[in-house]
Amino acid sequence: MAHIDVVPAVGEWVHPPFEGVVADGVVWGRGTLDCKGSLAAICQAVEDLLADGFVPARDVWLSFGCDEEVSGDAARLAVEELHRRGVRPWFVLDEGGAVAYDAFPGVPKPMAVIGVTEKGVTSLELRVDGNGGHASTPAKFGPTVRLARAITRLDRAPMRAAAPDATVELLKRAAPHARPPIRYALTAGVRNRALLTRLLLAAGPEAAAMVRTTFAVTTLSGSPALNVIAGTATAGVNIRILVGDTVDGVIRHVRRVIKDPQVQIRVLSAGEPSPSAPLDDAFALLTAVTEERFPEAVTSPYVMMAATDARYFTRICDRVYRFTPFEMTKKQRESIHANDENITIAAYEKGVAWYSALLRRLGKFDR
Numbered sequence: 001m002a003h004i005d006v007v008p009a010v011g012e013w014v015h016p017p018f019e020g021v022v023a024d025g026v027v028w029g030r031g032t033l034d035c036k037g038s039l040a041a042i043c044q045a046v047e048d049l050l051a052d053g054f055v056p057a058r059d060v061w062l063s064f065g066c067d068e069e070v071s072g073d074a075a076r077l078a079v080e081e082l083h084r085r086g087v088r089p090w091f092v093l094d095e096g097g098a099v100a101y102d103a104f105p106g107v108p109k110p111m112a113v114i115g116v117t118e119k120g121v122t123s124l125e126l127r128v129d130g131n132g133g134h135a136s137t138p139a140k141f142g143p144t145v146r147l148a149r150a151i152t153r154l155d156r157a158p159m160r161a162a163a164p165d166a167t168v169e170l171l172k173r174a175a176p177h178a179r180p181p182i183r184y185a186l187t188a189g190v191r192n193r194a195l196l197t198r199l200l201l202a203a204g205p206e207a208a209a210m211v212r213t214t215f216a217v218t219t220l221s222g223s224p225a226l227n228v229i230a231g232t233a234t235a236g237v238n239i240r241i242l243v244g245d246t247v248d249g250v251i252r253h254v255r256r257v258i259k260d261p262q263v264q265i266r267v268l269s270a271g272e273p274s275p276s277a278p279l280d281d282a283f284a285l286l287t288a289v290t291e292e293r294f295p296e297a298v299t300s301p302y303v304m305m306a307a308t309d310a311r312y313f314t315r316i317c318d319r320v321y322r323f324t325p326f327e328m329t330k331k332q333r334e335s336i337h338a339n340d341e342n343i344t345i346a347a348y349e350k351g352v353a354w355y356s357a358l359l360r361r362l363g364k365f366d367r
Contacts, residue, residue: 001075001094002039003068003309006031011339025345032343034336035095038324039064041348045355057363058090065309071121071269075309082316089317091282093358094310096322097302099294102330105203106182107174112290112297114283115304115322116166118311119213120241120273122250125234126150127264132223132231143233144222150258151217151235157257159250161212163197164243166276166301171196173300209305213242213250236268243273243303274311274320282319289361293325293354325354 007030009017015028022028031037042062049056061082065074082089097113104111128150130143168190175186189196200207208214219236223229239250247270254265277283279301290299310320327347335341 001063001065001092001309001313002035002042003065003075003095004036004039005066005069006034006036007069007337009339013339017339017341022345026342027345027348028340028342030341032341033098033324033326033328033332034341035324037326037343037348038095038351041325041351042355044352045359048352049356049359054360056359060359060362061087061089063309068309071307075312079312079315087316089313089319091277091285091319091321092310092313092317093286094308094313094320094322095324096304096308096310098324098333099290099297099327100330100333101328104174104178106178107298108179109177110294110297110327111170111174112294112299113170113302113323114286114290114299115308115310116279116283116301117164117243117274117276118304118307118322119243120245120247120271121307122239122241122247122270123268124237124239124251124254125264125266125268126237126258127232127234127266128262129232129264130230133229135227135229138229143230146260146262147222147233147235150260150263153257153259154215154237154254155217157253158215159213159242159245159253161197161201161208162242162244163193163200163211164276164303166243166303167200167210168193168196169279170300170302173298177298209240210303211242213245214240215254216240240305241271241273243276245273247272271307271311275314275318277319277321280319283321285358285361286321286323289354289358290323290325293350293357294327325351 009030015021017030020027020029063078067074096115099110099112101110126147128143128147171186172190175183175190178186185199189199197211200211216238217235218238222233241247241250287299304322308322310322313320326343327350332342
């Protein structure tokens with residue numbers, strides 16, 4: 001799987017974002033990593049194998065969505081069609097983790113992380129209505145102030161934290177390759193899940209997101225003018241739900257901590273965390289191909305923080321994985337959805353070889 005659509009280009013770019021400039025061994029452009037690069041690599045691997053007369057040991061379906069970035073219907077409709085035809089894949093592979101350099105502090109080796117699940121995505125609108133009026137005669141505790149209090153209460157009351165199984169396994173595999181003293185901390189942490197959770201919470205927002213449902217207030221709306229009191233104030237909250245939490249539990253938490261019946265809570269979209277795929281023969285196949293093509297990397301499962309089209313395919317398949325076989329530096333990963341997104345030609349060619357090796361080895365692993 002991959003998707004055709006991309007997000008808009010933002011900021012100043014070294015090269016125009018939609019011209020596919022190739023310079024000094026690098027392809028520059030929006031979508032090179034997310035994820036037209038993998039789409040092109042999949043197609044190139046398939047076409048090269050077909051040109052060689054190769055016939056895969058199993059049926060291979062290619063599913064390229066057109067509206068992943070806006071949480072559209074293409075992938076869901078593809079699943080409905082496959083379900084109608086009675087197709088139940090052995091495993092599904094979509095975009096996701098990469099061969100990531102500088103992925104974890106104190107671990108010099110690159111981490112080839114394969115998503116076995118992903119967080120759920122839910123969006124809420126908080127709304128407070130009032131009388132509005134002229135800014136020269138403000139009433140006490142108007143809509144914007146009440147909304148601000150609700151946001152502050154939500155920010156100060158996170159949900160409980162816990163390390164999912166895939167996160168524990170990720171750090172277990174990373175620990176032997178870490179430098180002291182991080183190696184000792186990780187080794188102790190994987191033996192004690194509560195300790196590991198506390199370590200990740202203390203390690204910064206990215207690490208904390210691995211063990212907690214997160215709430216991000218992203219949009220705000222109030223008065224249309226400086227001298228007008230808002231009659232209505234709204235805030236959008238984007239929530240990434242940890243494996244083990246639920247949409248219902250999240251909404252109950254929001255109502256409980258805001259503790260104000262005048263703050264209306266409306267669910268704009270709701271998505272549960274994806275079921276966790278097993279670490280069985282299908283995962284072993286992905287691991288074997290990755291270790292063959294990227295022998296310097298540590299291959300591991302992990303929980304994907306972002307949402308992908310793969311979540312829809314859990315309806316027809318128990319083994320849904322998320323991995324993009326491209327080497328990416330930290331700077332490159334930060335360019336996804338930002339400016340100067342790029343991939344090296346060498347990394348792209350390695351990705352093509354990875355997809356080709358995967359297709360060639362399908363018959364060597366039994367269900």
